[in-house]
Amino acid sequence: MYRERPSPVVPGAIVWHTDRTSGGEVLPDGCMDLVWHDGDVVVAGPDTRPFTVTASPLPGVGLRFPPGLLPHLLGVPAAGLRNLRVPLADVVGPRAAAALACLDPTDAADAFEAYGRSRLAMAGLPNPVVTAAAHLLRTGLPVADVASATELSERSLHRLATRNFGYGPKTLAGILRLQRAQDLAARGVPSAVVAAECGYVDQAHLIRESRRITGRPFGELRQPGSGANRSTPLPSGSFTVA
Template sequence: MQDPLESPWPPTSGSVAHRARHWYQLGHEPGLPGGHVLYPHGLAHLVIVLDGGPCEPAVFGLRTRPVEVGVPVGARSLDVCMTPRVAHAVFGLPMNRLVDAPVELREATGRAGERLVGALRAASSWPEVFVLADRFLRDRLGGYVPETDVVTRAWRLLAGRGGRLPVAELCRRTGMSERLLELRFREQVGLPPKASARLLRLWRALRLLARRRPGARVAIECGFYDQAHLARDCKALTGRRPSWFARADRAVRQHVEHFGFVQDWLVGVDDHDEGG
C-alpha cells in the first residue's frame, strides 16, 4: 500500500463517521522523523501501527501535556480521531481514567480489538483498512444515539464556541446542574467542563498561530484575557511558547491543521448555538 500522509474517510450513511467525523492519519511523509506527538486538545485517539513494532495499539483520551507515540520510521499507522464522548461509547471506559494515561486496545476491548488489529495488518489496501476500522467502530457504538445524548449536546455546544461558553450557560442549555454536568463530563469526556474548555480554547489558538496570525489578535479572538494569558496556558499545556507554533515547520503545522479539521466539522454542520 502507498502511504499518504493523511486521508479522510468520507461519511457513510448515518453511521459512525457521519456523526464523529473520523480522520485517519496514515504513515509518515518520506524524510520526516519517526514518532508522532499528540498535543493537548479536545479529541481522543485510537492509534494502531499496522506494521507491528514496539508501539502497542492504544486508546488515548484527553491530555494536559504532550504525549509522543513511538511510530517507527516508515511504518504505516492508523490514527482514528474522535470526540471523547464517542470514545467513551466505543470503548466503555471511564474517560477520566484515560486523561494523560493511554490504555492498550486489548485491555479496552479484549479479543475484539485483537481481531481488528490482525485484520488491519493483513489488509491489502487503504480502502480495506478504512472499511474494517469503520465497521469495528459502528459495532462498538451499540445503542449510542448522539441526537438524544445530553453529554454529546453539551460537548458540541462547548466545541462550537471554541471553549468560550460559561459553565452556567452550558448548564442552562442542557438542563443539568453544575454538579451533574461535572460528574458526567469526568466519566464520559475525561475532564470537567471548565478544563475541557481550556483545551478547546488553546487548540483553536494553536491553529491560528500556525497560520501566522498575530499572537495578540489570536489571544483576544480565542477568549484569553491577553497575550500573556495565552502564553502561560500554552507553556503549561504544551511545554512550548506560542512563538514556537507560529514558527513551526511543516510537520507541526500539518498536525495542528489535521485536528483542526475535526473541530471545524463539529462547528460547521448542526452544532451551532441554535440562535443564541
C-alpha cells in the same frame, strides 16, 4: 509525512496516516483515537499533557473520534484512560476486539471505520447533551453558562465531562480553546487577534495557557506543521514538521 481525511461513516471522526521516522510529541486535543501501533491496536486516551511518540520504521494509522464519542462506543469511562495508550483487547475484551486483530497497516483505516460503524449500530449516537457540552466549551463559554445551557448543575456537568471526555469541563474547555486558537493561527491570523477571538484576556494570557497545556509558547505552535492534532507527532527539539 502526515495526511488525514474525514470519515464518511463515523460522524465527526478523522482518519489519519503518518510516518514515524523520528520521535516526537503529540499535543492534547480533547479527542480519543484507535491507533495501529507496531502491529497492535491501542486506544489512545484523552491527554492532559504532551504524549511522547517513539520513532519506528512502521507507519502510524488511526481513527480520531470527536470528544465523547469513543468512550460511548466502547462503553467505558474516559477518565480511566486519561494519558494512557491501552491495547483495545484490554479495554473491551478479546472477543469484542477480535475484528481488529492481526491487522496490516494498509487495512487498518478501513477496519477502524468498519469497527466504529458497527459499534454505532449497537450503541447509537451519544447523549446529545454530551455533544452540546463539547461544542459550547470549545466556544469559550464559561462552565457555569454551559451548565445552564445544557440544563445541568455544575456538579452534574463535571460528572458528565469526566466520564465522557476524561476530565472536568474546565480542563476540556482550555484544551479545546487552544485548539481553536491554533486553527485560527494556521490561517495566518495574528496572535493578538487570535487571543481576542478565542476569549483570552490578552496575548500574554494565550501564551500562558499554551505553556500550561503544551509546555511551549504559542509562537512555537504557530509555526507551519507544528502539529495541532494528537495524531501527528512533533519531532523532539523541532516544531517544523503533526
